[in-house]
Amino acid sequence: MLPRDTPSSDKIPLWLKILATAYVAVLVPAYWYHYGFADSVLWFSSLGLLITTAALWLESPRLASMQLVSIFLLEMMWIVDYLGRLLFDVQLVGIAEYMFNGEKPLYVRGLSLRLALAFVLLFLHRRGKKHQLGLRPEPKAANAGSSGRLPGGADGRAAPMHLLANAPGAAGCDATFARGRPLIPLSHQFT
Numbered sequence: 001m002l003p004r005d006t007p008s009s010d011k012i013p014l015w016l017k018i019l020a021t022a023y024v025a026v027l028v029p030a031y032w033y034h035y036g037f038a039d040s041v042l043w044f045s046s047l048g049l050l051i052t053t054a055a056l057w058l059e060s061p062r063l064a065s066m067q068l069v070s071i072f073l074l075e076m077m078w079i080v081d082y083l084g085r086l087l088f089d090v091q092l093v094g095i096a097e098y099m100f101n102g103e104k105p106l107y108v109r110g111l112s113l114r115l116a117l118a119f120v121l122l123f124l125h126r127r128g129k130k131h132q133l134g135l136r137p138e139p140k141a142a143n144a145g146s147s148g149r150l151p152g153g154a155d156g157r158a159a160p161m162h163l164l165a166n167a168p169g170a171a172g173c174d175a176t177f178a179r180g181r182p183l184i185p186l187s188h189q190f191t
Helices: 014-035 044-058 061-088 106-111 117-132
Strands: none
Touching: 014 044, 014 106, 044 061, 044 117, 061 117
């Protein structure tokens, strides 16, 4: 999450959060009614939409990046397949074939138009990269004098993991070795 002292211009717009939440609030019950739980909510793109909505509210670049990796290509393939059929009457892979099935209600098919999901994920990922690269304002050192940065060189690069294991504030560090020794003796790791 973003620190509380970051400027409001650096936060995700509230209208985007509300729009995504309203879309999910309409989509989930409609899909559940027409398709059942397993055939509606447990698809990759549906789970991706739910997790992306959570990423918007939590302002979590990690959740957004996870969804970008897991569903972005699938969503782009759906968009290309849908537009190919709509504009040129060419079915490329068949992933969007249900959109042209007249037996399904039009409003349910209309809810499937998640054209913006892939681009929202790109927006969140790009925003997260800016934060990772340090392009956002540095948070105030309110937590026990910590600057919120990992120790490193003057050029801003992070120090190697074996140096970070004993760094101040690295209690939750995932480093396995410190000063050449395992943090947990090998005899106790697998018992």
